[in-house]
Amino acid sequence: MVATAVMGAGSWGTAFSIVLADAGNDVRLWGRRPELCEQINATRQNGDYLPGIELPEGITASHDAAEVLAGARVVVLAVPSQQLRPNLEKWAPHIPEDAVLVSLMKGVELGTRQRMTQVIAEITGAGPERLAVVTGPNLAKEIARREPAASVVACADPDVAEFLQKWCHTPGFRPYTNTDVVGSELAGATKNVIALAVGVCDGLGYGDNSKASVITRGLAETTRLGMKMGADPMTFAGLAGLGDLVATCSSPLSRNRTFGQKLGEGLTVQEASGHTRQVAEGAKSCTSIAELAELHGVDMPIVEHVRALVEGRMGPQELVAAMISREAKPEVR
Numbered sequence: 422m423v424a425t426a427v428m429g430a431g432s433w434g435t436a437f438s439i440v441l442a443d444a445g446n447d448v449r450l451w452g453r454r455p456e457l458c459e460q461i462n463a464t465r466q467n468g469d470y471l472p473g474i475e476l477p478e479g480i481t482a483s484h485d486a487a488e489v490l491a492g493a494r495v496v497v498l499a500v501p502s503q504q505l506r507p508n509l510e511k512w513a514p515h516i517p518e519d520a521v522l523v524s525l526m527k528g529v530e531l532g533t534r535q536r537m538t539q540v541i542a543e544i545t546g547a548g549p550e551r552l553a554v555v556t557g558p559n560l561a562k563e564i565a566r567r568e569p570a571a572s573v574v575a576c577a578d579p580d581v582a583e584f585l586q587k588w589c590h591t592p593g594f595r596p597y598t599n600t601d602v603v604g605s606e607l608a609g610a611t612k613n614v615i616a617l618a619v620g621v622c623d624g625l626g627y628g629d630n631s632k633a634s635v636i637t638r639g640l641a642e643t644t645r646l647g648m649k650m651g652a653d654p655m656t657f658a659g660l661a662g663l664g665d666l667v668a669t670c671s672s673p674l675s676r677n678r679t680f681g682q683k684l685g686e687g688l689t690v691q692e693a694s695g696h697t698r699q700v701a702e703g704a705k706s707c708t709s710i711a712e713l714a715e716l717h718g719v720d721m722p723i724v725e726h727v728r729a730l731v732e733g734r735m736g737p738q739e740l741v742a743a744m745i746s747r748e749a750k751p752e753v754r
């Protein structure tokens with residue numbers, strides 16, 4: 422049993438808490454709103470994010486970050502990527518100095534263009550042996566229903582990765598270790614942008630050929646960026662890359678795919694955002710990932726065009742026309 426703090430009681434923080442409790446850990450879940458924490462403790466339900474799912478007794482919710490973090494051996498971070506920095510700055514003084522810090526987030530910070538573990542390292546001073554990522558085809562509702570799924574636990578230190586693998590392995594959740602933190606994080610963040618592009622295809626009424634083309638070329642450009650940034654290209658062929666792309670791009674549960682669908686149907690970004698209270702990370706990370714691509718001299722046409730769409734510089738039809746009419750080139754280079 423590992424004393425674990427999960428910081429963020431949204432869909433994924435709550436669903437992953439179920440995994441952790443099922444694996445036998447003592448889980449303390451931090452929620453931003455006291456009334457939601459009270460509801461979780463009193464009814465064993467998170468009605469705002471996972472209605473109808475009964476939460477195991479091993480999870481206790483609290484709005485008091487210091488209380489949640491006290492004595493934690495593992496701290497899981499599960500707020501929207503753009504909200505990590507201001508929150509972590511408040512939490513950092515309460516984090517035990519040897520705790521392992523696990524990011525569940527799939528985004529790249531606007532402005533700094535930092536991956537989430539880079540933000541965590543900068544604020545907490547944690548070294549690579551204390552920084553980890555859990556990422557893969559893990560739609561929160563399906564995980565919360567304990568439908569079987571696999572995932573990646575990435576940490577530069579293989580012993581820590583193995584410790585975390587045991588920490589979250591359950592009869593329904595099968596984690597694989599990886600030491601490629603850069604690739605695992607880039608794969609998760611970029612797939613949200615690619616899923617948004619696939620949603621645009623859905624919104625325009627296109628079928629499976631269009632979507633398969635976007636998924637495959639999306640994986641190609643993600644891999645190109647990853648290799649320039651020091652990632653292992655094989656990570657992108659695994660659960661964090663291809664696995665998550667397949668799940669997210671084909672699921673009606675994906676917020677990013679749905680957001681793209683709304684844009685494809687002709688809604689503005691404001692209108693599409695109004696349809697959900699939940700985070701669609703790709704709508705923000707498209708900008709930071711496009712900037713990373715530019716910095717590293719990597720061509721990422723799908724990310725670049727999604728950015729143009731989200732920033733209102735292009736409509737969905739124009740996006741498709743611009744993508745298809747790009748200069749023809751070999752598939753592999």
Ligand SMILES: NC(=O)C1=CN([C@@H]2O[C@H](COP(=O)(O)OP(=O)(O)OC[C@H]3O[C@@H](n4cnc5c(N)ncnc54)[C@H](O)[C@@H]3O)[C@@H](O)[C@H]2O)C=CC1
Nearest residue numbers: 430431432433434499500504525526527559560561699700
């Ligand atoms: N939902 C899913 O299926 C999965 C989500 N993720 C990633 O997990 C991260 C969190 O996503 P979800 O839990 O799904 O999002 P969500 O939208 O369901 O919940 C976000 C949580 O963060 C809180 N929050 C929002 N703004 C905040 C702020 N300014 N300060 C503090 N807390 C704030 C909300 O109250 C809520 O508890 C994202 O990076 C997402 O990409 C990763 C895998 C699966």
Ligand SMILES: O=C(CO)COP(=O)(O)O
Nearest residue numbers: 557558559560675676677
């Ligand atoms: O990352 C996810 C599944 O692995 C969830 O995707 P969405 O954020 O698009 O819902």
